[in-house]
Amino acid sequence: MANRFQKIFAQWLVPFLLIPLMTRSSFLQWNCRGLLSNLDDINALLDRHDTTCACLQETYLNERTGNPFRRYNVFRKDRADTTHASGGVAIITKKSIPSKPVSLATDLEAVAVEVCLDKVITVCSIYLPPSVVVEQRQFENLCNQLPPPFLLLGDLNAHSTFWGSTKVDHRGKMLERVLLTSSICLLNTGSPTYVNCATQTFSSIDLSFCSPCLYQDVDWKVDENPHGSDHFPVILKLGRNVNSLGTRPPRWKQLQADWSTFEKEANLASLSFEGMDVEQINSVVTDTIINAAVRSIPQTSGRLPRRPKPWWTAACETTRKEQNRAWGIFRRYPTSANLIVFKKARAKARWTQRQAKRESWRNFVSSLNNNAPSKVVWDRLRKIKGDYSAFCMPLLQVNGSLCQGLKEQANTLGEHFQNVSSSSHYSQDFLKVKGIAEKQNLIGHDSDHHTYNMLFNMTELLRALASTKLTAPGPDRITYSMLQHLSKDSLESLLHFFNTVWKEGRLPCRWKVATVIPLLKPGKDSSIPTSYRPIALTSCLGKTFERMVNNRLTHFLEENKCLSRYQCGFQMGRSTVDHLIRLETTIREAFLRR
Template sequence: MTNIIQWNVRGLRANFEELRLLCNQYNPQIVAVQECQLRKDNIINLTGFSGLTKSSPGDNATGGVTLYIHKSVLFSEIQLDTDLQAVAVRVSAKKTLTVCNIYLPPSLDVNFSDLEHLIQQLPAPFVLVGDLNAHSPLWGDVRQDSRGQMIEELLNDYNLCLLNTGEPTYRHHSHHSFSVPDVSICDPSLALEFDWLTHKDLCGSDHFPIILKTSLRDDEPAAEHWKFDRADWMSFRTLCMSRLSDELALSEDPVAQFTNTLIEIANQTIPKSHTSKNKLPKVPWFNDACKQAIKERKKAQRKLFRNPTAENVLAFKQLKAKARHIIKTQKKTSWQNFCSSLTSKTKPKTVWKAIRKIKGKKSTSSLGHLKVNGKLLTDKKQIANLLASTISKNSSSQHYSPKFQAIKKQHEKKPVKFTSDNTEDYNQPFSMLELKQALQKSNDSAVGPDDIHYRLLTNLPESSLTLLLTVFNSIWESGIFPPSWREATIVAIPKPGKDPSDPNNYRPIALTSCLCKTMERMVNNRLMWVLESKGLLAS
């Protein structure tokens, strides 16, 4: 499900860990928070999300909104011409829609024309969520004020639909009354797509988090990954010895036969995980102590709601403070334990990942909508095709400057003085030692289109390695490059500091076959030895 979390967080720094726990529970694609209470141009990065924010006017850390968009979601920011505290994005799910996050402080003098001007800037269909501080029985409040009447008029004039079900979204901390200042509004075409519900816990704020669930599913299947920690390597090797026979090397396409057979064996002996692409990693510090503290806080909250006595108010405040203290303590302890576990054998990737978290460095920006001749492109297939054609053009010789092409053409006309009878050491068939050395230097990198992982190759029995070496030597001696090795999965990475809507501002990462990369490493090792031993490398 495509989930949207809407929440007046009443201080993002104070309740940020509660927000992370909510995200782990509901796996939202959009998170809209109000009253962030951050200073101008400040933003708190949420792991796995891109963030847009608009602070309240002035230097005081009051009000403000932040809109988080999951990295898996294609989106583009809508530049709003308004003084209201609002941000909006255009996102692509099963259909393209606009999501706007807004906060209207109770002291703000809002005119109908201000809201009307905002609505007119939101491309349809749209969803508008936020704390409007507007009260009306239409969405379940016990009273009505002038701002509530204004919102009702806006709904009528623009034929908009209200998603609220009448459940209270706010609890007053002094007189313990409930009201509904948080509103969710959408275009009529989206009215039946969303289920609106409130979270039963205040989670440290005085507003209940609101969950908007929708059936706008992404058509893309969940990503599959090999679960090597649950692999039956004994059965894997047994099947390899019986099914990876020497006859495969004599087939018309030995690489394809070897690949297909190995994948069939792996599917029988190694399970796969079906992880949703917007599934967030578990919070490492959330343990039983945190669970118990939150459970006690919820229990005190329910008791307070049933019987708002001074004793129950005090008990709830104490358990609320206790839960916040335990969460912060466990987070600090988790970090200290991680630092204590670092040794000289710790992978640099693990250390640098932790350092980036300490520095608050943003992760790589997500793929966004593209612009072609000033027109916004939101369809996923069209975006993929445009990126593919742009990368292909930029990577081809046609993209070279005329001066470079002239020099290239001139030097290519010069004959290469090289004669060989192919008896040189570097032309000899590869040995088993070279194959094993190449596999030892392999890392757990991403798989290519054939889904062959290095872990499959490093766990092959001796007989299967001998067959693989025979296949590699057949390619080496015949000079016929396998067609499947010419394919790659291309991942487009936005260039830092560049406009993500320009298709020229993406660099491609090619994920090729691990079989191909293994043979490439063998060839490279041999050539490097020849160049170094003969002193052919320029100093």
């Protein structure tokens, strides 16, 4: 039982966690000079590069500022020893990527996070102000606290010919010694990362370091536009795959289904089950229904939508192009006049975008009235907010060690669920009784005359289908709606299949396989496997047959008064409330008889 559960879990949970989004990881590094003031530019960069993780410096945030990102987690360290917003570092990670903060014992402005790609890597965002003295031991102490492999990204305000500067300062010499005496690699290629608007000069003060094992896997590139800052964004492409949870399994759009076409295509009556066992019949029935569904029911792509911008207008596009053009001219010819033109173009682009947002919101609000359906209102709100639901799997720990990769996390959960459902938890006396009971043949030679052993009829099948709810399908992707829209002749064939299973007393193997979804228990630590409970999505064909059997046995037990009148579990119209009321009544009657 335990081994079979582990096999089933490994077969179906792992593909659920590893929906096929196997792409290179994209990291963003940027001194944004104000996160909130440049929020639109940050969102645009995140979307354009499909960023897995972003390291931001000089965020200018304080403790009253919440998370301005709906699709990203934010880990940050704000500057607390100042009366006005300044400094600060932050790391933002996709909610669909498991991540966990790393505790750092340092006085430096730094924050670190572990993110789970194909392996767990550590990402650190750091900002070293030019006026602060940083000793070599402080920087080395920070690096030693980062679990390898790591990326250390930030604005270090250091000059050295090692990374493209024309001069060398004290901090640059200190970092040179660190590079020469430790196993840390520099990723900079010499491209400038900072523009001094006062002197119209360029320099390289934003640095990227990594562990040696990552050096060959990282492509380092500077963006051509500083946007709303005087630092250029740096894009790092990591050759490791992103095992992201950022895609959804394709779903049937049943509201747009052509059920008449489906009924014709899913013609089970034309199939011949002669000489087939239950496994073969189940495969034929499943393939026929799914092929009919593919021809008559549209499906979702499974890809998560890009962040929508319903407010983006032609004027926004025009002013953005003018800003980029002005920056290109200034970069080639860095003069004061060209700098002024660029700043004017940037201000105009920002003003145009803000006006477009306000106008879009006014139009949306004015379109709402008492007759607007609530669904339309909420759909429009979601489009404006750019919301979508994404399953967020945190990093799991086993005996203090992090699980490396999503596949290992799935196996860890599978082992936990296997252990919970294992027969090893039963007492020896119960195991003996269980073993004897399982060896008994439930259907005897003289039991055919019992009503509960008779073949099923169409009334029982229709009753079972009528009592179903629109729940998620199992691994075979067959839904209850598909079964309900089968023709009468096809239902007769389906009933014949169910009766074959009933007579042989053997279930198809595919009915025993489930897509297992781990759900976090309320108030539990998300990093511990024991904090999750499984939800198993099994075949709707199997659940329909199960409902038919259950209805028949329940009727027999109730008709022959085999159930105790005090039993409320698995009884229609009864629940634990009945027992609570009965207990309360007994207590009150006892008080009255005192």
